[in-house]
Amino acid sequence: MNKIDEFTPGISAKVALARAVGSLSSRLGYGGTTLPGRIIRFFDGDISQRLISRISQGCILVSATNGKTTTSSIIDSILKENGAQVARNREGANLAAGVATALLKNASSGGRPAADIGLFEVDEAVFPELASQLDPRAVLLINLFRDQLDRYGELEHIAEMWRAAVQRLGRAVLIINADDPLVAGMAKLRPEASLCFGIEDAAAGGLVMQHASDSKYCTVCGHSFEYEVFFMGHLGKYHCPNCGNRRPSPAVSAENVRLDGMRGSSFDLVTPRWRQTIRISLPGLYNVYNALGAAACGYSLDVAPEQIKSGLERFSAAFGRVERLRIGGKTVCLLLVKNPAGFNEVVRTLLIEPGRKNLLLALNDRIADGRDISWIWDVDLEALGDKKVSATCTGTRAAEMAMRLKYAGLDASRLRVRPDLSAALKVAMAHTRDGETLYVLPTYTAMLAIRRIIHKHFQPEDEMADLVWR
C-alpha cells in the first residue's frame, strides 16, 4: 500500500490551514517558526511522525547544551554539498512544534515532503520524546553543561533521560562526544551502532579545570575522575582510577589543532578511512567540537571526504552564534553567551586577540535566557581583569553584570551601566575607536533584540544572514 493512503482524509485541509496561519503570522511580523506546528499538532498529534515516514532518508537529531544550532548548520552545509534536499528547523525553534513547523513548511499541501532528509536541532529536554517519535537514522549528542537549571532541573536528570532515550533508539547511528563523560558512556548502550568523536591533541587543552566544570565524578561508580588534559569545562581525556571507566577512543578525531582567535581554526580531521586538513572560519575550540560532530555525522552517512571538507569550510555562521558586521569604520561581532562553559570559551578566544577589547555585555533574565543569572559568577572573568578592557553592561540585569566585572578586577572607570539596549549600543559604539571591533556578548533574548536594533538604527554594510567569516 502506498504510504500516502495512510493519511487520514482531511490532512490536506489541516496542512493548508496551518501553512496559511504561518504565512500570515510571518507577514504580520510575529515570525512563523512554531505557530503552524502548534496548530497542526492540535488537530493531529502524530503529524511529525507521518511526515517523517515519507522522507526517503529519515531524519537526523542533534542535541547539546552548547552548539546545537551551529553544528546543525554545518551538517546542513555538508548535506547540501552532497546534493541533498534538507528539511530543517530554524532559529532555535527546537521544541516539538518547531520540528512540526519545519516539516509542514517543507511539505506540499497534500502532505508530500520535498526533502530527502530531515535535520533537527532539539532541545535537551525534548530530545527523548522526539527520538522515540521520529525514529531518526542518526542521533548526534554533543555535550551537556549546566544551563538554565531553573527550567530543567538538574544536569544528572537530563543525562538520565538521555540514557533512557538512547536505550529505546531504533535504527539510529548514535554519534557521541567521547570527551564529555556525561554523554560518552551512552556509546556503550549500543556498541554496534555508535561512533565517537573527540580531540586528540593534548596541546589544545590545559591541565587545570575551569571553575564551571560540571562532571568531575565517574558516571559509573562516583569516584573522582582523573584527567590527563582538560579541553573545555569537564570535557577532556579522563579515566576513573577506581572502576576503570574511561574515555572511549574516538573514531573521528581532530589532531594538530591551531586556534587563530576570532579568525578561526584549523585541524587535521582523522577518520578510520582518511585524513585531511580543515580550516574553519569560526573561532574557538568549541567550534572545533561543532565541526567535528558535524563531520562525524557526515562520515556516518557515507558522505564523501571532499564533500565533508567543503561543507565544513563553506558554511556561514549560524543565527547569531557568531556574526560580524561592518558599521562605518568599525566592526561589530556578536557572540552569544548563555552559560558558563560557552562564556569561558568566548573569553578565551577574545584573549588571543591583540589590543584593546571593547565589550558590550547584555544580560537578560527572561525565561529563554534562564531567570537565574547566578551562572555569570561561575565564568572565569578574572582572566579579563588585568587586560585593556572597556565594558558597557546592558539588559535587565546590567548592574549585576557590571558588578561581576568589578569583582573580577575591572576598574570602575572602565565600566558603564546602561540597562536600555539601544542606549547601551550607542554608548558602546561611541567608545569604540575607528578600526576597532566592538564585541557584543548577549544572552539569547538580548541577542534577538540587539539584532533588531542594529538593523533599524545602524545600517550594517553586510547582510546579516549570509555573513561568512573571513
Place this chain on the structure above:
Amino acid sequence: MKLRIAHLYPELMNIYADRGNIIVLVNRCRWRGIDVRVDEFGPGKSPAWDDYDFFYLGGGQDREQKLVARDLAAKGAGLAEAVEQGAALLAICGGYQLLGQYYRTGAGETMEGVGLFKAYTVAGQRRLIGNVVARSSLDGNNLELAGFENHSGKTFLTAGGQPLGRIIFGFGNNAEDGTEGIIYKSAVGTYLHGPLLPKNPELADFLISRSLSRRYGQEAVLAPLDDNLEEAAHQAAVKKTRR
C-alpha cells in the same frame, strides 16, 4: 588584620555559582587592606578549627550532597564547636540542609545532619524556584535580602530556631510559614542563591565583621566601600518581584 576562610567542599558544593560568595568576601577584605586567605577542604580533609574565623558551604546536587553528608559526620563536631566559639559561617541551600538535624528524602531515606542548626528538612513535592526578597534584621539593622531560590527540600525550624528573615516575595524555608533561612550566633543558613553576597553587601560585611571579632576579641569596624553597583544590582533583583 587577617581573616582565614575555610571553604568546605568547594568542588562538590557549587551548583549555582555559590563560589561567587567567596569572590565577594575576598575582594571586600582586600579593598580594606585585610589580609584574607581561603583554604579549601574536600572530603577526608579537616581544617584545624581554631585557625579559621569563617566557614563556608555552598549548595549541591543530590548525589554530591550524599557524599558530603557522609564526610560531614567526621567534621560536624569540630564545626559546631567553632560556631559555639563565635566563628562565622555561611551555608547555602544544600549546605544549609546538611547542617540541620536531618534531611528526609522523597524515598523515605534519612540523611543525618550535623545538628548545628535547629531545623530539619523533608523532601517536597515540587521545586520551589524563583526570585526571593526577604526582610531581615542583623545587629539591630533592618535590611532587605534579595536572591534566587531553587530547591525541593522544605526546611522547618524547631523550638528556639531563629529565622534569618521573613519572606516578602518567594517561598523561603518551606513555602508555608513565611520564614527564610536561620541564624544562630554568627552562623547563617539560607536558601538564597544568586549568589547571595554580591547583591547583599550588608550581609557580606556583617559576616566579615563577625569573623574579625572572633579573631581579635573585640567588635571590628569596617571601612565603608563604594557600593553603588551592588545597590543597583540589588534593586534590579528586587524589581523582578514587583510586576
